[in-house]
Amino acid sequence: MTDEPVHEIVRRVGVRRVAELAGVSAATVSRALRAGTPVSDETRQRVRWAAASLGYRTPSRRLTVAVLARFPGRWFFAEAVAGVESVLSAAGHTMQLHNVGDPGARAHFFATLPVRGRVDGLIVVASGADAAERAALDALGVPIVVVGDTTSGWPRTGIDDRAGARAAVRHLVGLGHDGIALVSFDPDEACGRSTTRARYAGWADALAESGRTAGPVLEVGGDVGSGVAAAGELLTLPRLPTAVFAMADEAAVGLVRTLRRAGVDVPGQVSVVGFDDHEMAAVTDLTTIGQPVRRQGELAARSLLGALAGTPATDAELPTRLVVRGTTAPPPGVRERMG
Missing domain, CATH: 3.40.50.2300 (Response regulator)
Incomplete structure (x- = not known):
């Protein structure tokens, strides 16, 4: 009489017995009893019937x-x-x-x-x-x-990227901004194209529903360096937009830092909203769209x-949320009228 646990004997012997009853190899039994493996439906059903008939239970394993x-x-x-x-x-x-x-x-x-x-x-x-x-x-x-x-x-x-972007731009519109600019991911970067399109659509939705005009679209990317590049482009314009929506917080942080170094008051002259609620967003007091x-x-x-x-x-x-911090405020003309 062996001292080995009974369930261990059943597990080792059971695979071979299931294979014999189902008319397949032991390897096929292992594959058929795992979800998502390339085994025909007929074989899978036959193996499962054999396993159930013998009272065999698949042992737990590391995936x-x-x-x-x-x-x-x-x-x-x-x-x-x-x-x-x-x-x-x-x-x-x-x-x-x-x-x-x-x-x-x-x-x-x-x-x-x-x-x-x-x-x-x-x-x-x-x-x-x-x-x-x-x-x-x-x-x-x-x-x-x-x-x-x-x-x-x-x-x-995931999240509803379009709805999140729409909420960001609605916040800027509600503060009184017009001609809101967009710092966009690279639309030719195919691996992230669906997110780019959805956030662009949300920006456009909010402008269309409010009757506001679109500002410049800067297709630079989503990292800090992209935000620096976007700020450089904006600073060459005859007139700065009063508000910018960036598709990612990292780009927004690079944008805000570069504008401030150039002497532009954020949010006094330009308001900025990001997307993500990146760990740097709270540190830099960035208004953003948070996602879990x-x-x-x-x-x-x-x-x-x-x-x-x-x-x-x-x-x-999952839901997104607007997180209002210190990089957004009414544009200068609206603040003056508000007194």
């Missing part, structure tokens, strides 16, 4: 989840990835992080697909994919969840784990 992110070092991506990692590690699972922001690294990733056969699921963080890339990822046969992007067709966790980035990563990870357990992943949309 590996790949995370694709364009700029893992930037705040938004780092926060989202931290949310994913916190959920996976708490459940005893492992995360693989892949940087797909550099064009060369991205091309190599999709040419080689180093995650093939090595991961149980995939989370794509704010990194849109073209048709060929989506097909390559779908061919992996694992569940996929995205954070942010709206164009992939995969289950999504880490929470998005957490929900994406939970959705993926649910899919791996057999519950279909679904979309989840």
